[in-house]
Amino acid sequence: MNIFRRANIITGWIVFLISSVVYLLTIEPTASFWDCGEFIAASYKMEVGHPPGAPFFMLVSNFFSLFASDVTQVAKWVNIMSALASALTIAFLYWTITHLARKIMGKGNDLSIAELFTIIGAGIVGSMAYTFSDTFWFSAVEAEVYAFSSLFTAVVFWAILKWENVADEKRANRWIILIAYLMGLSIGVHLLNLLAIPAIVFVYYFRKYEPSRRGVLYSLGISVLLLAVLLYLIIPGIIKVASVFELIAVNGIGLFYNSGVIIFIIVAMGVLTWLIFYSHKTRKVLLNTILISFSVILIGYFSYGIILIRSVANPPMEQNDPETVFSLLYYLNREQYGQSPLFHGHYYNAPITEAEPGKKIYSKIDGRYKVTHHRQKIVYDERFLTIFPRMWSGDPDHVQAYQKWGKIKGTPINVTNRNGEAEVLRKPTFGENVRFFVRYQIGHMYLRYFMWNFGGRQNDLQGHGEVHKGNWYSGINFIDEARLGPQDNLPPFMKDNPARNKYYMLPLLLGITGLIFHYLRHRRDFWVVMLLFIMTGLAVVVYLNQYPFQPRERDYAYAASFYAFAIWVGLGGLAISEYFRKKLPGVTGPAVATLVCLFLVPGIMAKENWDDHDRSGRYTARDFAWNYLNSCQPNAVLFTNGDNDTFPLWYVQEVEGVRTDVRVVNLSYLGADWYIEQIARKAYDSDAVPFGMDKELYRTGRRDYVYLVERIKEHVDLGEAMDFIRSEDKRTKTLGNYTDRIDYIPATKFKIPIDSAHIINTGTVRPELADRLVPEMRWEIQKQNLYKNELMVLDLIDNNNWERPVYYAVTVDRNLYLNLHEYFQLQGLAYRIVPIQQPEARGQLGSIDADLMFDNMVNKFRWGGVDDSTVYLDENIRRMMMNFRNNFGRLAHELISQGDTARTITTLERCMEVMPHERIPFNYFMVPIIDAYYKIGENELANSYLLTLSDLAEEELRYFISLGREYAEEVDYEKQVRMHIMQELTRLVIENQQEELIERQQQKFQELVVLYQSNV
Helix, strand or coil: CCHHHHHHHHHHHHHHHHHHHHHHHHCCCCCCCCCHHHHHHHHHCCCECCCCCCHHHHHHHHHHHCCCCCHHHHHHHHHHHHHHHHHHHHHHHHHHHHHHHHHHHCCCCCCCHHHHHHHHHHHHHHHHHHHCCHHHHHHHCCCCHHHHHHHHHHHHHHHHHHHHHCCCHHHHHHHHHHHHHHHHHHHCCCHHHHHHHHHHHHHHHHHHCCCCHHHHHHHHHHHHHHHHHHHHHHHHHHHHHHHHHHHHHHHHHCCCCCHHHHHHHHHHHHHHHHHHHHHHHCCCHHHHHHHHHHHHHHHHHHHHHHHHHHHHCCCCCECCCCCCHHHHHHHHCCHHHCCCCCCEEECCCCCEEEEEEEEEEEEEECCEEEEEEEEEEEEECHHHEEECCCCCCCCHHHHHHHHHHHCCCCEEEEEECCCCCEEEEEECCHHHHHHHHHHHHHHHHHHHHHHHHHCEECCCCCCCCCCCCCCECCCCHHHHHHHHCCCCCCCHHHHCCCCCEECCCHHHHHHHHHHHHHHHHCHHHHHHHHHHHHHCCHHHHHHHCCCCCCCCCCHHHHHHHHHHHHHHHHHHHHHHHHHHHHHCCCCHHHHHHHHHHHHHHHHHHHHHHHHHHCCCCCCHHHHHHHHHHCCCCCCCEEEECCCCCCHHHHHHHHCCCCCCCCEEEECCCCCCHHHHHHHCCCECCECCCCCCCCHHHHCCCCCCEEEECCCCCCCEEHHHHHHHHHCCCHHHCCECCECCCCCEECCCEEEEECCHHHHHHCCCCCHHHHHHECCEEEEECCCCEEEHHHHHHHHHHHHHCCCCCEEEECCCCHHHCCCCHHHEEECCCEEEECCECCCCECCECCEECHHHHHHHHHHHCCCCCCCCCCCCCCHHHHHHHHHHHHHHHHHHHHHHHCCCHHHHHHHHHHHHHHCCCCCCCCCCCHHHHHHHHHHCCCHHHHHHHHHHHHHHHHHHHHHHHHCCHHHCCCCHHHHHHHHHHHHHHHHHHHHCCCHHHHHHHHHHHHHHHHHHHHCC
């Protein structure tokens, strides 16, 4: 083994150890928010997570979970898997950079010590820069698929470079087969790895052929074709062919379910085996390599068999119920989430001309597959169709954002609306379409993330284009002020944000240096890396076609693109070393250059990023989930709606066994028949959810959309209304002159008679609150229609008859409350439906069970590190804490109304202990807390908190006003919130006769009113 190879291997493993230590020190010790809890739960018990699944990721995660000493350590071990996969990615990045650097040096194995230092130094600089980069570090310390997917990309790219160096054709082909197998396995993790195919094709082309313009174009075409074949033919196509076998076997021959799949696998294996044997016997090397490569891709891809097998077992978590090839295809294609047009499609305001029957939906009925419905295929007015449609979502918020980012004026087109009236719609021009693509999809949703990683980051506030949220930031004043306004008067929530990371654009400059140096010194390899950079960056932007107001930042989707740029960061270090090597003798030049680059790039990145990437000691996702579940009484049904109020709850139930008597029902899924069927089964300690409909009544295509027609003006008994909608009598499915079947309820007002004895006996309301019971619950649903998820909630309420507690998580959108909110009772982080009426007051919903809520909020709730000053709380957690602060305020005021001063003081003290200003900055939700302190006579504390909030609101308001008229409209909401806080604080000091503060607050408020009006 020559000196370079030995040094290169050893240094690569040192790099691995360094990055491993970094990630293991900063991993989250339990489940994180978003998808992580679901991934861990699915991996631990081999269940079926959200589409399109990640079966190979689940297998490896399950293996790591075996090392857990108890169930509370499972999540940590899955996070360790991500950390180690990320560290391996860094090692392979190092070896990739040194390989490319060695080719630039052009010395083969004949390297001087100075040249060896130069090459190894470049590898260290680039790999360490990526180690501490914002996006990759974020994924490295949690149980998500992106760290593992990045490892596949790194190994595959490194492997094709290794293939390039192998002289023996037979041995070289082994590398191609390895790459194919890794590609197949990666499908069971994430499809992003497939985007390395064009770069791989060009490495192959540059080695095999003399480059020419025609050859380059052919190679580009072949690479795109290969990618398309994998994405659109092999991945879904195999399942489609298997579905044909399945239909013939089950419906044609009468065999058992999935027999056709077994026959297909046997036939496919037999044909491939014969073809491989034939190609080997006839010495057709290329054909043999292609066939073996295809076979190993299939072997890797067949990890999806796990999904099919586990679905047949009906585990508690079984998203989409992919136990047949038909539902598996739906699962793989992510059809649950809808599809965005890619190359041709409609604009956001395109009128719908008709809805045609689309794909067939097959259901298992009586040993056969029967077509029970067709998915709708929407046909749009062809005048509103375009190539490369970027603005396609009709959501009103999205439309408003399209108009902002695309600066839309449009072209007027006359149309006829649904009422038969003439109307003029303004169709966006293609130029406006492209403008949105460039400004939002490229600028905001890619280049902004790119600059986070190599320029610097403003803060961790999720941004939708606002000047003060989530922009890139360099730390160089004249650059930042030109884009972000004045930087010398920032309020604390901006200047003290842990994610305010300034790199002075040094990683970017070093990367650009490496890019230019690479182009000048080795053009072929430059174009290979450039293809990887573009295909994992801009190509992903085009493919995703994202709409505005994404629910979270999406930088993780472009991690591989940042990986490619990190190669150039390393080669930038090589360029600097080359320059120093000419100026300083021996190893001094490259050693100095490497140290300078390490200090100015990875060093600064590590220093700036550590505090907002260190998740050690943070248990918030787990503990908040515990709090949600323990806000509920035994055997409860808890309605949730989003990722963060569902997946962590599934994690603590499935993995840690917490409150498995509570059935978490996600309202986003409740419109799907597979989900209704799933929660209608008993799971662990939770009985089946008591729906009144059987599957034939809620199957897809049945009661998907129910009209509310006010034929009956008075309140209708909910049970009678539900009997009407459950009925299959034709008279209940006809309406007026409409001849087709229509599902409707002939009322909008409903009532539920209340048996007070039954209510007390079931524990729905405690006996001491019996005097507040209403004889009837009465409410009106002020909507024209119900979706199936809303219908099933009513079905549950009717059929449950108060036997099980029913709750809404406080995070559920009020549009899903069905106007039941006057009968909510707050008991912690959940509203229980009870027959006690409490009109909405100042935006606060429902009554409060003070005893239950005090016990939960003060005595039981866990805080997951929120009260530990060493634990980093990101914006997501800080935003969630507003619910807790609001609830503490509501509880305090309820206790005050009961004359319970002692428990009020305990409640307020607990609130300030858990959420001091230094951890959760004061905001509007502090106003009720301050008010409560005044009401119990704690004027000194109240005044102290009031002055802190007043000074803070004033400082923030003055900052927003200082941005000038250019940003006045954009930050107007922020200004209004601060003005409202100042108004409320002024009201408080007047109401509570705080003479020493009245004049101060009135004067400040009037000053700010004048200042605000001058900026409108």
